[in-house]
Structures are given as C-alpha cells and as structure tokens.
Amino acid sequence: DAGVIQSPRHEVTEMGQEVTLRCKPISGHDYLFWYRQTMMRGLELLIYFNNNVPIDDSGMPEDRFSAKMPNASFSTLKIQPSEPRDSAVYFCASTPQFSGANVLTFGAGSRLTVL
C-alpha cells in the first residue's frame, strides 16, 4: 500500500483565497483524521470520520473550515476564506479501527502558507 497520500505538499496563497487540501487514506481504514500542526499549539485534531461520516468536528476552528469525505478513498479539507493565521502543516491520518493493535498512520502533510 502507498500509505496515506496528501496533496498538495506545499501551498502558498493570499489571504481571502479558497484552499482545498486532499487526502487518500489507506484502503480498508475506516477512520480518517485531519490534524493541524503549528509551533505554538502543537498537533491539534480538527475532525475525524468513521466510514465516511463526520463523528467529531469540535476541533474545527471556525466556519471558514469545512471537511468532507464523499467516499472511502477521498477526503477534503477546505478553508474559505483563508487567513494568515491558518498557516500551518495539515496532516491526514487513518486507522482501521479504534482498537489496541491498530496503528495510526500519517500522510506526509500539506504545508500551507497564507500571505
């Protein structure tokens, strides 16, 4: 398996523009997570899905952020409009189930810079 695949790897945009980040989880993984990492706040959970259904979006900072998972192999995280404080690395991760033996696998991340 190619692992968790994220795109784009780097995105530079101007304030007010729409940003869409994409994630392909590992096949067969029922859970998908979106995290944001900054120096100040570390790794924060934004939202997670189970079988394509959003379960907990309490970490989404505000209405400018939205996430979808239209099918088991694809998820998007959208920011509209973007602001400089959204600059961070956004990670997608997946795991088969919430059980003791299942590893959480991360993608390489999408580094977002909002000017």
Next chain:
Amino acid sequence: KQEVTQIPAALSVPEGENLVLNCSFTDSAIYNLQWFRQDPGKGLTSLLLIQSSQREQTSGRLNASLDKSSGRSTLYIAASQPGDSATYLCAVGNYGQNFVFGPGTRLSVLP
C-alpha cells in the same frame, strides 16, 4: 478530558548515550499508546505501539514501557546515534476521544 505531557521538552546528548523520554497522561482509560518520530518538515512515523494490556514493546534499540495505573510511558533509546535526532511524540488512544498527542520531545544527538 485526557491531557498528555512530555518531559523533557528538549534534550541534547552525545552520541552513544542511553536516554529516556517520558510521557504522562491523566486518564488511564486508554486502549493503546503510540510513540512517533517526526523529522523536521516531515510527517509522523509510528515507532512503537503498546496495547493497554501490555507492559512494553521493543524494536531494535527502542524500548517503550507502559504503566497505565500511574499514567506513564517511557521510551528508552539505547546507544543513541546522530540519526536519532528528531522530535518524539507520544499519542494516547482513548475510548471516546480518539488520539490525544503530547507536545513532543526534541532530541539532538551530537556526534
């Protein structure tokens, strides 16, 4: 609400030393604990996973232990090498709260 802390925040050691990284969590109702490594500008790589029923796991020069009752885990790195330089994060798998991460320990191994 689960809270995870890691001590020390940063550590610098000469090559060859054995070292211990610490992870503490407040809620013992966990189903596993994972240690991750993150290189600068890279994603997180899983190093070791300890299930709640286990006490320790080993992989090469790495050994992770878990004491649920005291809310602690340690990552032991034997004979450290410059290539071990990275940030190490622990993550606790919680029933009902999914995964909660610590802030990480930034390790530098000097040649």
